[in-house]
Amino acid sequence: MINPQYKQMLQHKSIIRELSEYATARASEIGSENVFDFSLGNPSVPCTQHFTDTMIELLHTAEPVALHGYSPSLGIESVRRAVADSLHSRFGVNYESKHIFMTTGAAGAVAHAVRCVTQPGDEVLTFAPFFPEYTPYVNQTGAILKVVPPRTEDFQINFEAFEQMLTDKVAAVLINTPNNPSGVVYSTQTLTALADLLRKKQVEYGHDIFLISDEPYREIVFASVDAPYVASFYDNTLTCYSFSKSLSLPGERIGYVAVNPRATDADLIAVMCGQISRGIGHNCPPSIIQLAVSRVINETSDLSVYETNMNLIYDKLTELGFTVVKPGGTFYIFPKALEEDAGAFCRKALAYDLVLVPADNFGCPGYFRMAYCIDTEKVKRSLPVLERFVREQYGV
Amino acid sequence: MINPQYKQMLQHKSIIRELSEYATARASEIGSENVFDFSLGNPSVPCTQHFTDTMIELLHTAEPVALHGYSPSLGIESVRRAVADSLHSRFGVNYESKHIFMTTGAAGAVAHAVRCVTQPGDEVLTFAPFFPEYTPYVNQTGAILKVVPPRTEDFQINFEAFEQMLTDKVAAVLINTPNNPSGVVYSTQTLTALADLLRKKQVEYGHDIFLISDEPYREIVFASVDAPYVASFYDNTLTCYSFSKSLSLPGERIGYVAVNPRATDADLIAVMCGQISRGIGHNCPPSIIQLAVSRVINETSDLSVYETNMNLIYDKLTELGFTVVKPGGTFYIFPKALEEDAGAFCRKALAYDLVLVPADNFGCPGYFRMAYCIDTEKVKRSLPVLERFVREQYGV
Numbered sequence: 001m002i003n004p005q006y007k008q009m010l011q012h013k014s015i016i017r018e019l020s021e022y023a024t025a026r027a028s029e030i031g032s033e034n035v036f037d038f039s040l041g042n043p044s045v046p047c048t049q050h051f052t053d054t055m056i057e058l059l060h061t062a063e064p065v066a067l068h069g070y071s072p073s074l075g076i077e078s079v080r081r082a083v084a085d086s087l088h089s090r091f092g093v094n095y096e097s098k099h100i101f102m103t104t105g106a107a108g109a110v111a112h113a114v115r116c117v118t119q120p121g122d123e124v125l126t127f128a129p130f131f132p133e134y135t136p137y138v139n140q141t142g143a144i145l146k147v148v149p150p151r152t153e154d155f156q157i158n159f160e161a162f163e164q165m166l167t168d169k170v171a172a173v174l175i176n177t178p179n180n181p182s183g184v185v186y187s188t189q190t191l192t193a194l195a196d197l198l199r200k201k202q203v204e205y206g207h208d209i210f211l212i213s214d215e216p217y218r219e220i221v222f223a224s225v226d227a228p229y230v231a232s233f234y235d236n237t238l239t240c241y242s243f244s245k246s247l248s249l250p251g252e253r254i255g256y257v258a259v260n261p262r263a264t265d266a267d268l269i270a271v272m273c274g275q276i277s278r279g280i281g282h283n284c285p286p287s288i289i290q291l292a293v294s295r296v297i298n299e300t301s302d303l304s305v306y307e308t309n310m311n312l313i314y315d316k317l318t319e320l321g322f323t324v325v326k327p328g329g330t331f332y333i334f335p336k337a338l339e340e341d342a343g344a345f346c347r348k349a350l351a352y353d354l355v356l357v358p359a360d361n362f363g364c365p366g367y368f369r370m371a372y373c374i375d376t377e378k379v380k381r382s383l384p385v386l387e388r389f390v391r392e393q394y395g396v
Numbered sequence: 397m398i399n400p401q402y403k404q405m406l407q408h409k410s411i412i413r414e415l416s417e418y419a420t421a422r423a424s425e426i427g428s429e430n431v432f433d434f435s436l437g438n439p440s441v442p443c444t445q446h447f448t449d450t451m452i453e454l455l456h457t458a459e460p461v462a463l464h465g466y467s468p469s470l471g472i473e474s475v476r477r478a479v480a481d482s483l484h485s486r487f488g489v490n491y492e493s494k495h496i497f498m499t500t501g502a503a504g505a506v507a508h509a510v511r512c513v514t515q516p517g518d519e520v521l522t523f524a525p526f527f528p529e530y531t532p533y534v535n536q537t538g539a540i541l542k543v544v545p546p547r548t549e550d551f552q553i554n555f556e557a558f559e560q561m562l563t564d565k566v567a568a569v570l571i572n573t574p575n576n577p578s579g580v581v582y583s584t585q586t587l588t589a590l591a592d593l594l595r596k597k598q599v600e601y602g603h604d605i606f607l608i609s610d611e612p613y614r615e616i617v618f619a620s621v622d623a624p625y626v627a628s629f630y631d632n633t634l635t636c637y638s639f640s641k642s643l644s645l646p647g648e649r650i651g652y653v654a655v656n657p658r659a660t661d662a663d664l665i666a667v668m669c670g671q672i673s674r675g676i677g678h679n680c681p682p683s684i685i686q687l688a689v690s691r692v693i694n695e696t697s698d699l700s701v702y703e704t705n706m707n708l709i710y711d712k713l714t715e716l717g718f719t720v721v722k723p724g725g726t727f728y729i730f731p732k733a734l735e736e737d738a739g740a741f742c743r744k745a746l747a748y749d750l751v752l753v754p755a756d757n758f759g760c761p762g763y764f765r766m767a768y769c770i771d772t773e774k775v776k777r778s779l780p781v782l783e784r785f786v787r788e789q790y791g792v
Contacts, residue, residue, distance in 0.1 A: 001567070001604050002513055002661050002668060009671040010664065046460035056455050064442035070646045104500065104649075104678065111677025117398055133674060140675020171397070208397050250466045251683030253500075265398050268406065272398060275405040278529060279536020280676040281507025282500065287647030289682060 023355045036382040037355045038370040043248040054292045071284035073274040075102025082294040091229040101273040104253035106216045109240035112273040117210040118143040122171035128363030147363045155182040156190045172210040178217040181369040182334040183327025195234040211237045217330040219246040222307045225328035235262035246300045252289045306331040309372040316383045331373040338394045352389040419751045432778040433751045434766040439644040450688045467680035469670040471498025478690040487625040497669040500649035502612045505636035508669040513606040514539040518567035524759030543759045551578040552586045568606040574613040577765040578730040579723025591630040607633045613726040615642035618703045621724035631658035642696045648685045702727040705768040712779045727769040734790045748785040
């Protein structure tokens with residue numbers, strides 16, 4: 001028989017996917033230029049020409065059997081070294097290649113990291129608002145995801161609620177900064193307090209508590225925002241990274257787990273990830289993509305459009321009286337809806353061909369997410385529509 | 397704390413990997429031309445020029461945001477359709493795109509297929525000799541792999557033992573034809589008897605028993621050997637495929653699960669695989685590789701060298717008096733060792749710089765595997781060494 005757990009999941013369709021499908025269908029009716037689709041977090045800027053040129057050069061010059069051969073299960077050694085060297089030089093943490101495990105994007109990284117530092121039944125805490133995919137990412141390992149309620153005034157950490165939930169059962173804490181969906185970047189003050197509390201509780205409970213830091217938006221940080229490197233604050237940190245957003249390669253599935261060299265069993269964790277791989281069918285991320293990325297490791301796409309878009313939307317939202325925290329990075333913004341039921345709010349917006357995502361699944365009911373990884377020209381055209389929507393529906 | 401199950405796995409190093417590492421180290425001492433490394437099943441022929449040209453053309457002409465964008469989690473629709481059409485035209489099974497789930501190679505395919513049709517505690521049967529990675533592939537899902545003893549005279553199925561083990565607890569049967577490590581291809585007679593027995597037991601137990609058919613070697617079949625298409629024999633078949641061997645792309649991680657359209661819940665299984673993906677961190681196989689492979693879907697590398705090598709080795713082994721079944725495909729051969737302890741036999745061979753793999757882990761003690769995916773010139777040079785080894789050590 002087919003597995004009833006996965007069969008049942010088919011009934012719970014992702015609201016983001018549903019809205020995105022609606023937007024696509026609507027676009028085929030009225031033209032995609034007339035649908036203001038803020039539903040999907042898909043990069044809108046191309047990869048760099050240097051990445052493309054590097055791929056072409058590899059295909060022209062490298063010996064095909066070696067180029068397309070199996071990567072070692074932990075990743076190609078030269079690639080792991082390039083990642084370690086880049087992190088070391090940028091953030092001052094002395095990673096070596098043995099601390100790096102190459103993965104198929106951040107999803108693959110989190111899949112390995114969670115399995116590495118939890119056992120079935122252990123709790124993993126995360127903070128609302130949170131990326132809804134964390135629920136299957138964690139729960140399918142047998143560990144249990146619990147969500148700390150949000151601190152809505154600035155979307156930093158609600159430490160009071162966190163400390164209450166940080167019981168002896170907690171094996172890991174999963175954070176995401178810069179954050180999807182809030183766009184907020186955790187401050188030095190937040191990370192210091194987080195690390196202090198985790199250290200205190202490690203001593204109190206007599207066991208490690210790992211910090212899994214999911215950082216796909218690390219390179220999308222806006223002017224004058226300080227984005228401290230998480231692993232610098234706390235030894236037991238596993239940094240999960242993806243090149244999906246920084247190099248605009250979400251489909252090519254390339255990222256890594258970086259194990260803080262000061263973590264407990266630091267020298268074992270990457271090789272343990274290799275064992276975990278065998279059971280979840282990874283084996284290795286694509287070889288040619290590993291090689292190409294390692295040659296452009298310190299570059300990013302031109303990410304400036306996201307800040308331009310953010311400022312346009314943030315200014316309009318505040319002008320219209322929305323409660324909204326100004327994002328420090330990512331390509332998301334997370335305002336409070338103008339009625340209690342954010343689902344109803346977003347449904348009304350659909351009549352204006354504005355596709356917004358209600359945040360119930362993000363652990364923050366009453367809010368909605370806008371993903372502004374779209375052309376600036378379209379963002380500009382969306383603003384009068386947004387204004388008309390809220391004036392007509394809410395008399396703002 | 398780090399997970400003790402995975403930590404413990406670190407102590408059980410793969411014998412294949414250990415031998416391969418030995419061979420690499422030895423090659424750096426005496427030159428790789430002097431080490432006859434038959435340990436690793438890595439394709440030795442390049443991908444086609446057409447594949448390389450297709451990749452370059454995509455990089456030159458496709459719009460990068462679309463080219464490198466997220467694939468839908470089930471795979472790119474045009475790619476799924478190309479796979480379905482190819483299978484339909486080659487094997488007469490009327491797959492549609494909805495029956496195809498794109499994966500990161502056969503490992504990814506098996507990871508999804510097993511989870512799809514088992515629950516923790518269910519049994520999965522496979523047949524010795526078997527690919528040792530099946531153990532972590534299956535057991536890490538929570539299902540339990542049990543191994544039916546071999547039928548050593550021809551390495552077809554030992555039906556007597558199989559029927560005894562095919563209890564009500566068995567949710568799936570995992571086969572691999574053409575087979576790693578034996579090189580044997582299951583005959584029409586074997587597959588007919590297998591399907592008949594499975595159908596009988598489905599009725600008797602009142603539940604489905606799925607056949608997971610792992611077919612990475614499907615295109616490596618030797619002259620005058622009939623390699624029947626497994627799914628044609630049995631409705632509840634999930635075919636797991638990889639382009640690793642047919643197109644010599646093992647590092648690029650591309651394959652699929654094809655669900656027999658006549659299987660129970662055939663229309664649900666691919667979408668269920670999409671749900672499973674979320675928990676194991678796949679999301680989608682690399683986009684550019686999906687697109688490139690779909691454009692060369694009915695091509696293979698020049699695989700003829702494997703048959704040339706097989707014939708050379710088979711003739712020498714039989715001349716030297718080895719008990720060995722002639723392979724019908726793959727790039728493996730699986731002779732009986734000249735003493736009971738195949739480990740001891742292979743250790744003695746190492747003194748001649750012959751790297752052979754003892755088959756204890758393959759569920760078939762007393763045998764050894766040779767992977768002849770190496771240059772024919774080297775195979776030819778290895779034969780007198782093999783002869784000297786067995787004459788000096790075993791007085792043959």
